[in-house]
Amino acid sequence: MDRVKILQKLRQLDVAHHDDGDGGYALVDAIKDWAKTLDLSSRKGLWDVLLELVSTQEPTLWGVSLEVLVQENPDQITTQLSRLANLDNRSDEWKDYICLALLRLRHKASANSCVNHIKRALEDGRRAALPVLAALCQVDAEACLKFSAAYFGHVLALDQMAEKHRGYIPAFVRNFLEVNDDLLRRFVEQTKAVNFSSGNKLATMIDECLARPAFVREIGQEKVTALRAEVKN
Amino acid sequence: MVTRKRNQAKGDAIIAAAQNWKERYDAASDYEKSAMLSEGFLNVAAAVVGTKGLGEAKAVGETAALGEVAGATKALGTAEEVAALSTGAARTSEVGAVAEIGEAAPALPKNLYHYTSEANAALIEKSQLGLPGRITYLTPEAELTSLQAQIELALPQGNTGGSLFQISTEGLDTSKVMLQRRVPGNVFNRGGGGYEVLYNGPIPLENVTRIR
Numbered sequence: 001m002d003r004v005k006i007l008q009k010l011r012q013l014d015v016a017h018h019d020d021g022d023g024g025y026a027l028v029d030a031i032k033d034w035a036k037t038l039d040l041s042s043r044k045g046l047w048d049v050l051l052e053l054v055s056t057q058e059p060t061l062w063g064v065s066l067e068v069l070v071q072e073n074p075d076q077i078t079t080q081l082s083r084l085a086n087l088d089n090r091s092d093e094w095k096d097y098i099c100l101a102l103l104r105l106r107h108k109a110s111a112n113s114c115v116n117h118i119k120r121a122l123e124d125g126r127r128a129a130l131p132v133l134a135a136l137c138q139v140d141a142e143a144c145l146k147f148s149a150a151y152f153g154h155v156l157a158l159d160q161m162a163e164k165h166r167g168y169i170p171a172f173v174r175n176f177l178e179v180n181d182d183l184l185r186r187f188v189e190q191t192k193a194v195n196f197s198s199g200n201k202l203a204t205m206i207d208e209c210l211a212r213p214a215f216v217r218e219i220g221q222e223k224v225t226a227l228r229a230e231v232k233n
Numbered sequence: 234m235v236t237r238k239r240n241q242a243k244g245d246a247i248i249a250a251a252q253n254w255k256e257r258y259d260a261a262s263d264y265e266k267s268a269m270l271s272e273g274f275l276n277v278a279a280a281v282v283g284t285k286g287l288g289e290a291k292a293v294g295e296t297a298a299l300g301e302v303a304g305a306t307k308a309l310g311t312a313e314e315v316a317a318l319s320t321g322a323a324r325t326s327e328v329g330a331v332a333e334i335g336e337a338a339p340a341l342p343k344n345l346y347h348y349t350s351e352a353n354a355a356l357i358e359k360s361q362l363g364l365p366g367r368i369t370y371l372t373p374e375a376e377l378t379s380l381q382a383q384i385e386l387a388l389p390q391g392n393t394g395g396s397l398f399q400i401s402t403e404g405l406d407t408s409k410v411m412l413q414r415r416v417p418g419n420v421f422n423r424g425g426g427g428y429e430v431l432y433n434g435p436i437p438l439e440n441v442t443r444i445r
Binding site: 174 | 349355359362363364366368392396429431437441443445
């Protein structure tokens with residue numbers, strides 16, 4: 001299947017899923033399902049087209065294309081995405097997504113450029129980059145803990161900032177638990193070392209997140225109870 | 234002569250639809266009024282200028298919504314009739330008065346909600362709600378069961394509606410709110426009927442709280 005036919009099919013799927021209203025996740029699944037039906041050569045062609053859509057920031061499909069590439073993780077995709085991460089004249093938001101993709105794919109060679117991107121974003125007060133900081137633990141847990149503790153130790157010292165950060169806590173909890181169960185305890189400990197009061201607020205927010213029924217369903221009551229005890233102590 | 238009579242009838246139908254709309258508006262709650270202002274404006278605009286340029290799915294949605302407004306009068310209702318209205322032959326001056334009412338920007342409630350599947354909920358919590366370039370449907374309805382959400386919000390197949398997010402509208406980019414309307418039914422026999430707010434693009438996690 002050539003590039004034009006692949007693009008036509010992607011357009012058809014886009015139109016068919018236009019009214020899903022789910023933010024694009026069903027379209028991601030539809031493209032993955034279609035990819036399974038392709039022969040190897042056509043599938044390789046599909047990955048190339050999806051990368052092209054990401055690179056050119058095609059208005060309606062680049063986000064979906066990137067998510068498909070992350071979930072399918074085809075050969076060499078991390079190398080190709082890391083080239084994109086170094087392009088100039090791209091928006092900060094677009095680079096957030098590229099860095100997040102590389103970290104989700106655990107591409108260690110991109111760690112330094114992602115750290116630089118995260119630092120700049122946080123200096124600029126762009127909280128939208130916090131999920132990227134959370135995902136940094138996938139390639140460099142120590143750097144992630146260091147920057148996260150410094151950041152939360154500082155911002156949570158201000159009462160009005162706690163509410164603005166509550167929504168980001170699940171991103172840290174989920175990423176940390178994927179890497180090592182002990183990271184949450186160390187996150188709180190290191191944040192307390194920066195600012196004790198901030199560390200306590202962070203512990204409370206993590207505890208609230210772990211206590212939700214959805215987490216209990218996912219990882220089990222026993223593990224949740226143990227994690228909550230560690231975080232609170 | 235025949236054409237003039239037909240245009241006259243179509244113009245009357247729009248006025249009747251507008252009167253019906255006003256009756257519904259007078260009886261509605263504050264939030265419903267806000268959504269109806271937006272809906273009414275867009276419906277009338279669609280009738281006058283056509284749906285060209287609004288995108289296929291939106292055009293279908295507008296047609297359905299206009300059909301709903303017209304339903305009480307039984308005067309409009311087919312796609313052909315709606316399309317015919319875009320010729321501009323109808324009595325647009327009266328319709329324009331209705332459109333002016335809708336010029337007030339619709340207010341959003343303090344919180345909106347998004348129903349999704351468990352698998353998507355985990356993805357959302359690690360990045361943001363929705364992917365770049367895609368539309369996310371939100372609703373002011375906070376207490377729907379999973380089954381109610383599937384039906385009233387006409388969720389697509391595969392979306393169980395089992396997970397629920399609350400979205401604080403404080404600080405949300407209101408320029409990305411595309412439309413507020415009643416939910417039209419879908420091809421999976423999910424009837425719709427609830428209210429939805431169409432938001433263009435992802436919503437940052439600081440506005441998002443998982444409820445279940």
